[in-house]
Amino acid sequence: MTEEVEDWWDATADAFQDAIDLDVGVNWTGFGHGDLELLTDVEDDAVLELGCGGGQCSVALAKRGADVTGIDLSENQLVHARALADEHGVDIDVRKGSVTDLEEFDDGSYDVAFNAWVFQWVEDLAACFEETHRVLRPGGRFVFSLPHPVYDVTEGGSHEVSESYFETGRLEITHDGMDVDQVLFRHTVSDIVNALVDAGFVVERMHEPGTPNPDDYEPGPWGEYTPALMSKLPAVLVLEARNE
Numbered sequence: 001m002t003e004e005v006e007d008w009w010d011a012t013a014d015a016f017q018d019a020i021d022l023d024v025g026v027n028w029t030g031f032g033h034g035d036l037e038l039l040t041d042v043e044d045d046a047v048l049e050l051g052c053g054g055g056q057c058s059v060a061l062a063k064r065g066a067d068v069t070g071i072d073l074s075e076n077q078l079v080h081a082r083a084l085a086d087e088h089g090v091d092i093d094v095r096k097g098s099v100t101d102l103e104e105f106d107d108g109s110y111d112v113a114f115n116a117w118v119f120q121w122v123e124d125l126a127a128c129f130e131e132t133h134r135v136l137r138p139g140g141r142f143v144f145s146l147p148h149p150v151y152d153v154t155e156g157g158s159h160e161v162s163e164s165y166f167e168t169g170r171l172e173i174t175h176d177g178m179d180v181d182q183v184l185f186r187h188t189v190s191d192i193v194n195a196l197v198d199a200g201f202v203v204e205r206m207h208e209p210g211t212p213n214p215d216d217y218e219p220g221p222w223g224e225y226t227p228a229l230m231s232k233l234p235a236v237l238v239l240e241a242r243n244e
């Protein structure tokens, strides 16, 4: 399963980074309606980014004084992460790997694990959360954001609920002119929260950032998000959990 995701990201990494042109920072929401001030206090913390992509978040946390390791399935994304780290003069350890298998990392070796916009690509969240729990020290923090599962089943133009929220699992999207398909995985909010609890985390905060004003949003580089709909439904889900 992860091979398909890896193939997609290897094929699209350059075009993605070019189009999205992200600033260095933790882009929890990514829609220009005010980001969240999370993980601002990481000085001297050992931090693991689970799916670091082009490294914008890892570089930001390294600049805040953290000792950052980033893993990602896509070697082509990591090329961008390494170049960004060099450009900003920070030293981050970025390696190829899957968030569902953290075997190379010791038990209790991180203070913080996080990611932004990765878990829609991951089928086996339970494996990832169990492994993350293992590599975090007791009391360690796990913070992540992903597209809100409710927003994801709503049609941008009509605002109709076009698919079933309860139909979870694999979603395959074919794009014109691409040799590889985009493979995503749907999860419900309760699936995500319960997988965290089952892995041994305490969920401390949940955020659904947004405002009722469509002018507060941007439609994304591919016009894939609809400001009018984002002003009605949360487009992003952010969870803060702690390792018990």
Ligand SMILES: C[S@@+](CC[C@H](N)C(=O)[O-])C[C@H]1O[C@@H](n2cnc3c(N)ncnc32)[C@H](O)[C@@H]1O
Pocket (backbone or CB within 6 Å): 002, 005, 006, 009, 022, 027, 050, 051, 052, 053, 054, 055, 056, 057, 071, 072, 073, 074, 077, 097, 098, 099, 100, 115, 116, 117, 118, 121, 122
């Ligand atoms: C949308 S990017 C997000 C990256 C970064 N947080 C950002 O804001 O640019 C998603 C990344 O998740 C990575 N990814 C997806 N599934 C993964 C997995 N199972 N293990 C590691 N990385 C994964 C992809 O390769 C891709 O680089």
